Amino acid sequence: MTDYFQKHVDLLDKALDACAQRYSWSAWPENPSSKIHGEEKPAAGKAAFESRLQADFPLDQPGTTGHLGAEVSPYTRKPLGVRYPATDVPALYDAIRKAQPAWAQASPQERVGVCLEILQRCGDNLFENAHATMHTSGQSYVMAFAGSGANALDRGLEALAYAHKAMADVPGEARWQRQFGRDGVADLHKQYRLMPRGVGVVICCATFPLWNAYPALCASLATGNPVVLKPHPSAILPVALVVRTCREVLADAGFDPNLVSLVADERDAPATMALLEQPETAIVDFTGSPAFGTWLENNLPGRLVYTETAGCNSVILESTDDLTATARAIAQSLCQASAQMCTSVQNIHVPADGVRVGGERVGVDAVSRALVEAVDFWLADPRRAATLCGTLFDDSVQATVDRYREKAAADATILRDSAAYSHEEFPGARTATPLIIAADPAHREWYRQEVFGPVSFVIANGSRADCLADATGNARECGAITSHVYTTDDGFMQQAIDAYHAAGASVACNLTGMPINFAAAYSDYHVTGLNPAGNACLADLAFVAQRFRIVQSKVMA
């Protein structure tokens, strides 16, 4: 039997160091270029994906009662035809119950080793995963390879490093000797054992199915808990591939593969409640809508619930030395993944009397024009547009865009209209460029919620202080995962940082020349847990420390 912990210990050590120092590092390649990987691997990944289509997905799970699956590619608009096990949840849990004791009994190192091997094998399958992600979540190929590949795996490794650290904090044994009174001498041999909580259910989202799945999987599995992955009905395949890999690694390591399982569903027959009804379900990791996330947070007493939902991410554009660069940075966020990312910017706050650019004040209209031009800059080349925007994962996103276009036409001003861009490779792809609406505080009920998809608002607040009050108030009350400030005024920057922090939000200042949506594993604590956009952080000790408990024995020598 391979000692997977020893095999990957350098990788783990590097991750631990990166978490401690929080520098830039990735354990996997972000670039799918054949210059790096050769021709064969990308082609093999594509072929592997294609071989999955119109077929039963090979996953031999207990409790299988039939097949289901209704994924439709946002690129081809055709059903993928992949058929996953339909699961009788109680029967599956019977099997999980049998798998549990040996896993709980395994040493933390053994379990961490298995998780490291899982991540590594998933890392060997990035090309197939990229195609699977494209044709479910609708991401572009490059984003699907990087964001749902290396970036997601890194978050998994990060969570695993924290789980390892938290478990390693508990020694295996101790000797304890002392005198009691005149006569009593105690000499105790103590052993400490880590105990899992129960089954961890991981509810994945449609647009970035693995970004939270890897961390939740690693955090729960490494600490001894079997894991059931419940993908979004639109994006099952990327999750199924991971589950398949997990089951292979577990079997190779001599464990019961039922320690990781898939419960897929379709929209009209969701499986989540059946999983929550199982008393063994002790941990729930959720990524998805604020409404269901809040419900989970409030209605599962005695269980651990980790949520990442959404908010209304803001930019305060107060001043800049380079309006073009700033506008492009913001515009890139409006375009990237068609603003279906949890880090996408939505609300751009601008003082009503304009933005200071160098020595001059540039009015709101001109700033808005600069933003629109910056969006058009990103979209000018159809290939770049496709790489940047990808597609809308579902018709409902287009419906949201249409709804806001109508509202804006009636009660506001459309600064930039949304339209499909033409996709070279997939002419039928469901695409939409950013809709940008000129708003002011009269429209606050429009922008004080997540508008999921490529809809954004340029909001003219009174003063920069009003911008800050509006943006941070919204972060506090409606949630925020990312917040941005552009300013050349150090005093205002500090004021903004303090105000966002007081609102329970993190903040980035003057980011240009890079994709501002980027949240770096090992460096950016993702989601503060202090505002309505989620209660958990990827990743910190709080994300892992509760997933196991400690029992001990003490024996008198």
Add this chain to the structure above:
Amino acid sequence: MTDYFQKHVDLLDKALDACAQRYSWSAWPENPSSKIHGEEKPAAGKAAFESRLQADFPLDQPGTTGHLGAEVSPYTRKPLGVRYPATDVPALYDAIRKAQPAWAQASPQERVGVCLEILQRCGDNLFENAHATMHTSGQSYVMAFAGSGANALDRGLEALAYAHKAMADVPGEARWQRQFGRDGVADLHKQYRLMPRGVGVVICCATFPLWNAYPALCASLATGNPVVLKPHPSAILPVALVVRTCREVLADAGFDPNLVSLVADERDAPATMALLEQPETAIVDFTGSPAFGTWLENNLPGRLVYTETAGCNSVILESTDDLTATARAIAQSLCQASAQMCTSVQNIHVPADGVRVGGERVGVDAVSRALVEAVDFWLADPRRAATLCGTLFDDSVQATVDRYREKAAADATILRDSAAYSHEEFPGARTATPLIIAADPAHREWYRQEVFGPVSFVIANGSRADCLADATGNARECGAITSHVYTTDDGFMQQAIDAYHAAGASVACNLTGMPINFAAAYSDYHVTGLNPAGNACLADLAFVAQRFRIVQSKVMA
């Protein structure tokens, strides 16, 4: 301004090392003897306590609307007459709100330093605290000095060490540099800031008011949260003394004393709900009844709730080489603090065909006699009886004893009756020796719950396997804080350890010659959180890691 962190850094380092190695260590004296402390300190402590009686307790808190307090000494049976502030909770919270920002802004080291100074000053006040604890909780002087002194302070320092460790895991800043694509170069200066959750409310119990108060106080306060202590109405004074010390230290350190406050109440007008109704209350630490603990766990969604309640602690007496020593170890637990400790033994399981002692099998009746004799051994000397048993903190405990005596007289056998023992120093003290009832599984509804006070059961189960099944089933379903096994059979010992662990309970094997109730800070993880006797552990990373969150700023260079 004194740098309290530097002043006490050696103490903290020692505590961190003790937690990591889990050896025996205490930072404070357990022995009140004047041979160690001289004559003056004990006398001064007693005088200080006496000066508190029949007087307003000096605590200048906002929101004070009058005075209250109805403590009665279990020794003298007389009201203490100490009058504490009656608090208008919203007005107090207004003041707390003002105190909060500067404390959140202080560095983790500064806050840890203040907590270390608080513990040290409380450690300088152990004699006054001992008298205060005696005359409220009813503990004996020795127990009040050690168990509510050093042992409790150690638990506080332990929790503080974990809080420090969890906070130190987050670096203050980082530099993050990477290339994006061909042109983009990002160079970010990141700063990470720890944010408190809100107000921590600490609900203390009657019999060991500080044992959980110090850990909860330190864990919440060090991580930036103001703390409100809500003592049991029978045992306010020990808590009030701590609050007074906290407020002094905070003021000396330049912080607002309202960061720690007392909300005392009387039985007929409890203040807890008013504290829970405050939206700022983000953390609740509770020690007390399983019923209210469970209610708190289930009804405060979105808040952190840490409970230590109670269970039906068991002993399995399977075999021993020394029945007298074993019986004395168990009997000491039945006597100690009149079995009002969370670690007191209640259910003594014995195989129906007897206990193997050396080569022989000793029948249940003879084992029961040995236990009764052992209790009588401990109680033979009135001074030792007083030191060991202390008093019943409240009439309700005597009522419980009486109720079980009646039940047993009707439907079981009384092995040893309870009676008052006579207390030399306080002839009117409310005392009771152990009531021991012969039971069998027909009485399981009697013993499958905490019977609070000196009531225990010798339970004749069928076989040793039946003993184990009964005891571990009760631990799983009804809770257990301590569990004991006495056996000379290594195989059975391992089986018992595994069975208790599987039930979510810790277990001690063959402890004799020491007080088996003793739970050692820095070494014994107290409460597993896996059975109904509580959801939190003193102390581990899970006890502290959620009490703060992380926000960050990143600024492009």
